[in-house]
Amino acid sequence: MHDLAADARPATLHARIRAEVEARILSGEWRPGDRLPTETELMARYGCSRMTVNKAMASLAATGLISRNRRAGTVVARPRMHVAALKIPDIRADVEARGAAYGYHPLLDELRPPCCVHLGAEGHHLGHSRFVRSVHLADGSPVLIEDRHIFLDAVPDAASADFRSEPPGPWLLGHVPWTEAEHRIAAIAADAVVARALEVDFGTPCLLVERRTWRGEETLTIARQVFRGDAFDLTARFGPTPMTG
């Protein structure tokens, strides 16, 4: 349940190197921006040729987990929405791209004891969390209400982060590498709470996005976002992995 790299350790050397480096990054031991050992160092550490190390590192770079530069060395990449697969989360950029002024207004910010978070039909038992409810505005009018749980076991830094002016979403993206995300997207009718927060009529179609993000086995965050149906739509664009080589 908790084994980090116990998924049958890779048989080949370059795969092992890649897995071990990856594990250190995902465990948080090596954090975004940190410098990684050079190929020469790794070559000595593993007692192999540089090409083998290079293959491992190149493949990590191809997935976007690390960023490599000649002479400057290799650093842990700051997570860039994983190969830009899904464009959903950056509300601010989206609002501003339409020429509107972006606004963010936190409504609630509290620590919550371990409890059962409800997501869709299921209940999930998770640890202590910081809970932030906020509205995001375009030109002063609300377009999104967001309930976010950040689990402090997985993201201890979140306890001291300041979410009064920066929303938790971007903060997380900039600080925490993640490995998996799941989105549930649905059309719902605005209930009383949503209607009031988004200033729409009761029953208005809204877009619900529930997003859950993991790093390995650990749940990092769960967000429940309700968008004004008339004001917003999501676009996701994707293609094959870039493969910078």
Next chain:
Amino acid sequence: MHDLAADARPATLHARIRAEVEARILSGEWRPGDRLPTETELMARYGCSRMTVNKAMASLAATGLISRNRRAGTVVARPRMHVAALKIPDIRADVEARGAAYGYHPLLDELRPPCCVHLGAEGHHLGHSRFVRSVHLADGSPVLIEDRHIFLDAVPDAASADFRSEPPGPWLLGHVPWTEAEHRIAAIAADAVVARALEVDFGTPCLLVERRTWRGEETLTIARQVFRGDAFDLTARFGPTPMTG
């Protein structure tokens, strides 16, 4: 506008090999299932070492475009929802996963002359298309109405495909490799047409998914799908590219 590989040909040899092989696959010259030249052949053709060829091919395999097997050789992969990035399209599997009986019922199937297809706010000028309107059912009740255009310049085989029992979506996925897709997702209120087709009240929240798929510069297909909001939601799950090595 139509240049296939004119996007500044890659400087390095393995990147060039990769790009050229990729171009032949995407152009349709090498089709899913076709056998590719062996590493030895490519090595001779490009006058380079096998390792260089191997790097190019391994990277194509990592993105899922080709499939490689020892002794058996390398073949063009049949498109598998590109590294399983997005799980949206397979309605049938989704319906059946809930234990419901899946049903498909085409309403309209016609050839359309080049015209202006409206997608979102924009109009797109595209060539001859086959247009199929259909409803998809779960246990006999409609959950999705789909309008699909397939552009025959890009997918000539679609002219003769039989969509009376198989929906165009799965057919396309199984036959045509694609490189890019864009989804627009929105919450809308059911209009008269949708309300009647989906057997819901006028104004009921529905999920709209507009999907456009490309191969290189060419648009392959545009689909407009409206889901019953109460019956369906979409889930998209993704993580880093598998990287089989």
Next chain:
DNA sequence: ACGAAATTAATATCTATACATTATTGATCA
């Protein structure tokens, strides 16, 4: 002190070769 030039440290690519692994093909034998 400052800017230009040389050095150097890192990754990037490429070669030639060796051996490992695996699935197909073909040969052998009951």
Next chain:
DNA sequence: TGATCAATAATGTATAGATATTAATTTCGT
């Protein structure tokens, strides 16, 4: 015929170099 076993052809991994490219650092000349 049919099962088994050996040969073979393809990819997969790894090595030890060589050279190229890039950018940070240091040195040097004014």
